Amino acid sequence: TNVDASSSNCIFHWKNSSDWIKLNVGGQLFYTSRTTLTNSDPDSMLARMFSTSSNLHPGCIDSNGAFLIDRDPRYFSPLLNYLRSGSLILDPDINPKGVLEEAYFFNIQSCIPLLEPLTIPRDEAPLS
Amino acid sequence: TNVDASSSNCIFHWKNSSDWIKLNVGGQLFYTSRTTLTNSDPDSMLARMFSTSSNLHPGCIDSNGAFLIDRDPRYFSPLLNYLRSGSLILDPDINPKGVLEEAYFFNIQSCIPLLEPLTIPRDEAPLS
Amino acid sequence: TNVDASSSNCIFHWKNSSDWIKLNVGGQLFYTSRTTLTNSDPDSMLARMFSTSSNLHPGCIDSNGAFLIDRDPRYFSPLLNYLRSGSLILDPDINPKGVLEEAYFFNIQSCIPLLEPLTIPRDEAPLS
């Protein structure tokens, strides 16, 4: 269990350990890469918090070195998966409104048009 | 992982680390901000426990410094999300009665009229 | 994060820290108060284990000081919420038979007539 922080120690040989980021979202710990957080929407709050050229300070960290984010982990989770895979995937037991609120909050613009139609009540939806 | 408690170390530059609060609700850990707990309903129990001008003592803390609350974390979670986002969002696998019980307990008045209609049995609901 | 075990350090000013009890139910940790466990059904196993005048020994504890209980945490959780709030609240994704088994095991008599009708197959249920 010796940790080598050189870039050759990492999955796909293109990440070094400083590219791993811990997020404490409302009490639940998420591990992800800087690339995931910064690649897709450069104007999103996460990209601005974690891009190396950012002017937005990433904020407070907890005693384990995880960045604190005061949001609900249940609705953050599918958004983070969207940033990882490029696909918005919702399970049947999750309310899309919760994910949409997070997309607004984190300003993940490309995700919003995927979520808004899912939150319109059926009888108000435009004819298709 | 050096923690700087000055206010400039925090998300949005308006929170300092003493504004982060850990809650141990029935065994599950929640992280949130003092602003979230005190901003919306000044007469709620959480606002009275954690506002800086409060006269209600916030109670016991566990060995990790989290304030102990003897309630069910599953039903507390959507209430905390309501305080964060201003939206009441319920997943299909949660019983609204559980959340309503917590709204009564914590005296979050603005949330109660949103929850009560969801707990009326269908054949007793007023005509709409 | 200084812990003061005096009674004035606690929520509602009527609990001291020795009134907080940790339960390790099958591997999941629950925090609750002695009052919750002992107030409702004096003949329940939990009341007998944790009332200060009890003659039933509360049993083994794990390395964190939590009392070990060899039961399923998923079905224990709504029962503990029942002891806290006085309301039996079941989510749609839980099988009431599981909660009923725990009500029998812990001898929480007042809860049994609320659960038994929920576990009768529809075509065997008495006419109402």
Next chain:
Amino acid sequence: TNVDASSSNCIFHWKNSSDWIKLNVGGQLFYTSRTTLTNSDPDSMLARMFSTSSNLHPGCIDSNGAFLIDRDPRYFSPLLNYLRSGSLILDPDINPKGVLEEAYFFNIQSCIPLLEPLTIPRDEAPLS
């Protein structure tokens, strides 16, 4: 939090602390008693691993002293509850095939005829 391993320190006065067993099933920790694991099906893998007269070695343990089992904790959980309570209880959000796979793997024979009918597609099920 002083731990007394004598038999008088335990729930129901018939377990001593060496009868508590920690299982790490695929990453999730379960606490249970040796009695639960060995009482019901003497030919099951768990009975053979943990009975005091067993010739099957219980295997590797993790850094917390929990026995490692390379299976899915979500499907192991109802099986362990079956060993505890004698009742097979499945929630609506769980696939019975997952539990059946575990019953085969752990060779819990008495549970298999309860599970197999639940995994037959409706139009292949025998008339009842």
Next chain:
Amino acid sequence: TNVDASSSNCIFHWKNSSDWIKLNVGGQLFYTSRTTLTNSDPDSMLARMFSTSSNLHPGCIDSNGAFLIDRDPRYFSPLLNYLRSGSLILDPDINPKGVLEEAYFFNIQSCIPLLEPLTIPRDEAPLS
């Protein structure tokens, strides 16, 4: 709780402790065996990361010695169960598209034809 790393200390007498692997998938910890990860699809990313004859470096590890994988644990879980048991088992509350994305990402070829039919909208599915 003495750990003996010799091969005789392990379940089924054919694994030694270096065959246990910890994975930190997006923040959730999974324990599994090297055999599980390498046996089924030799061209999968996991087989290439963890086979003893591999030329693909397994990547970064966290402070607990778990290999970091920047993916969603909820959708990784049924894939790992597939590698363990040979059966693809999905619960009703999970979106098969999420699992399919992981099968593509980890290149678990044998699993893809099982998942793709589950993600086709009903009215686009071929007649059967």
